[in-house]
Amino acid sequence: MLGTVARRLARFVAVLVIGGLLGAALVRFAPGFGTDERMLDARLSNASIQAIARERSDGSNVVSYYLGYLGRLAKGDLGESVSLGRPVRELLAERASTSLRSVSAGFFSAWAAALGLVLLLEWLGFRPLRMAASLSAGALLCVPAAVVAIACFYFSGPPALAIAAILFPRIFRYAQNLARHAAEAQHVFAAHAFGESRGRIFWLHVVAPVAPELIALAGVSVSMAIGAAIPVEALCDSPGVGQLVWQAALARDLPVIVNVTLLITALTLAANLAADVARGARGHAE
């Protein structure tokens, strides 16, 4: 068990370092790297434009930039934002709480709504209601996340509501499929034949067997929630990390992009690692 956790932690660190390098490389080798909107300003002299180009060329060698960045990161220095002129650490610290609030509220609301509805539908066992819920979730899946964010903003809803609306259909459909397969399994028919109570069959033979898959889905849905936060915060004007990501992308701000890539990758990997460990622990307990 400890060996597995150590292996997973080593893999976590390796993926994180490689992920950050890939993020930096993708940005560095994008065709417009090193250009700045200010360079199109006709009022600027050649000397000013060259100065901006020099300022922008910092980080042109992606490996040396990344190694330097990792060295500074070890000392707790995340560098300075090119576009906002402020330390990245400060920017992340002041925006993290807003994102954490909206992402966690959206995540837990989506899970509560999806699981509650799946449990209710399976308990009631009313087929038309199940189909209606499935169709509604399917329709929500077809709406772009950014349109959901705009609708939420239009009706003065909090960003967490938009994140929940984006996550809900994905969690609901997967959980419903799992519950359906579990409810139709042979051992459930056998339990019915042995005269077990409905509640016992439901909790022990339907809900319990799908728990490992639900834990894995929880890990994946953290990454979905983080991804959803980018358009939601940008379009709902919520001052979180998602909005910072969007502003950094528009401003071609390499220090912010590399830091946020590492942060988001770390959160995604940590969620998946926690889900894997929880599944493993459950397997050992059984």
Added chain:
Amino acid sequence: MRRVAIAFLIAVFLVVLPAEVVAPYSFATQFRDLPNAAPSHAHLLGTDALGRDRLSRLLFGARVSLLLAPAAALLSVLLALGLAFLAALGGSWWERAILAAADLSLSLPWFFLLLAARALLPLNAAAATAAAVTFGLLGVLGWAEPARVMVAAIRQQLRSDFVLLAHASGCGRGRIALVHLAPHLAPVAAAQFLIATPAYLLAEANLGLLGLGIPEPMPSWGNLLRELESVSAVAANPWVLAPAAILILVVGCFHLAVSADKRVI
């Protein structure tokens, strides 16, 4: 339902492909005396803030998205197919390396990377270049999920009797891949293509709404949806919702078309 969905998709393709013939005007023609006009006989969906016919822009924009999203999906599936064959037939080192790369790719926040890479296009990039790069990035970044599915499918096929017989008959790896495995992978590849296409349509719409999709004046579903950002415009002109409604219908039809193929995914 699947047949209705496919029929609807075919009808949409048949209408938008000859957009030059079907659309009443060019997507760039401006009626400067008619900005934000309500629907009329001349402009069935009204005009936008620059006086451009909304229906014409919808037809041309849908064509751009409906041609490039499948092209990006095809790129993803071909990349995935090539890598899956390499993983399955190239030996355990290749398999471990490709599956580790797929895991790494799936761990990365791909929408964020797409956003970052798309934002770094040259400021003076032509609209056509931006469109090609946007969908090209979607295609390249989306290889990992289909590759995982295809590696699993190839592994399953490699254990089958006909492949064992081919091995025993002295067939080389290339021949086994092309002659014996590829035909059996076609349904899996088709299902992955149908899954990726609506995902890329939605991704382009999201990028467009964030101002990082295909730049003006070329229309696409993403930049047509930007009209939704103005709350007052939506309330006063509900017909600006038409591109969103058709996008949702098209994506829904792709989902319905693929749902019947779940057995091969």
